[in-house]
Amino acid sequence: MNRPSLRDEVIGHLAEAVGAVTVAHPVRVAVDGPPAAGKTTLADELAAVLRAEGRDVIRATIDDFLFPRAQRYSRGEYSAEGCYFDTHDHDALNRVLLDPLGPDGDRRFRSAVYDHTTDAALCPPATTAPADAVLLFDGVFLLRPELIDRWDLRIFVSTAFETTVDRAISRDGQVSSRTDVERRWRERYLPAQQLYFATVRPTDHADVVVHNDDPRQPRWETRVP
Numbered sequence: 001m002n003r004p005s006l007r008d009e010v011i012g013h014l015a016e017a018v019g020a021v022t023v024a025h026p027v028r029v030a031v032d033g034p035p036a037a038g039k040t041t042l043a044d045e046l047a048a049v050l051r052a053e054g055r056d057v058i059r060a061t062i063d064d065f066l067f068p069r070a071q072r073y074s075r076g077e078y079s080a081e082g083c084y085f086d087t088h089d090h091d092a093l094n095r096v097l098l099d100p101l102g103p104d105g106d107r108r109f110r111s112a113v114y115d116h117t118t119d120a121a122l123c124p125p126a127t128t129a130p131a132d133a134v135l136l137f138d139g140v141f142l143l144r145p146e147l148i149d150r151w152d153l154r155i156f157v158s159t160a161f162e163t164t165v166d167r168a169i170s171r172d173g174q175v176s177s178r179t180d181v182e183r184r185w186r187e188r189y190l191p192a193q194q195l196y197f198a199t200v201r202p203t204d205h206a207d208v209v210v211h212n213d214d215p216r217q218p219r220w221e222t223r224v225p
Contacts, residue, residue: 006217010210011042013220014155015049017208018134021152026058026101026133028150032142032202033157034193035185036164036171038212039138042157047136056130058101062139064112065093069119078184080191088139089113090146096126098150101135140193143202156206159213161190 004012021027031043040061047057066072067089075082096110108126115122129135141147143154159167165185172181196202203209203223211219 007045007215010218010220011045011049014042014046014208014210015053017153017155018046018050018055019053023103023152025103025105025131026107026129026135027152028098028101028135029137029153029155030142030147030151031136031138031155031157032140032206033212034159034161034164035140035189036167037157037159038215039157041215042155042210042212043136043138050134050136056133058109058111058129058133058135060097060111060135060137062088062093062137062142063116064114064122065089065097065139066114066116068114068121078187080188080195083188083192084141084195088141090144093147094150097135097137098147101129101133102150107131107133141196141200143205144196144200148205154206154208156203156209158203158209158211161193163213165190 018027018029031039031046033039043059047059050057065088067086072087073079073082074086092113096113099105100107100109107129109129110124110126112122112124114120142151143156165182168185168189169178169181206223209221209223211221
């Protein structure tokens, strides 16, 4: 029998952490971290394991809770402050997803309010979640004050900033020029993360930190309050 990989072991630890959460409503899991840290991939892999265990999993992302483009870039296309303060509709996220799945919610939720491909608002029909469902929500800036008390488990995917730049160029360089991708990262996304780290200290609020510089050999760190 093949020995599980380190990545499989980390995903297994995360599944156990989700299973250990005891609440009378769906478990709301934040998968936070810098852009290109590997949040979406990790959340998708965790969702597959939980579903194999029989859990009902809701997958959602901060990218479906953006403000319209004109508002996101009102301070300029490369503004770090605009990235941090003007990008995400946290009120809508709380109202249609996190609060309905929380302790006083009716479990009727919507997992998106915005379509970034058309820059248009969305209003899909509400869905009712089972009481034992798991919400796996990935995105940036999830442990900020507007959202911090909505999560039942907080995972932070940590990757060196320079590594995220290299990944972004490899991932997005086919769509935009390498120069534009690198400029956007160095002038908008990374300074916004530095602002987030300086003001919020997100890893201090995480229950688990996954060090993901090498996705084949991630490291698991449990944070002690």
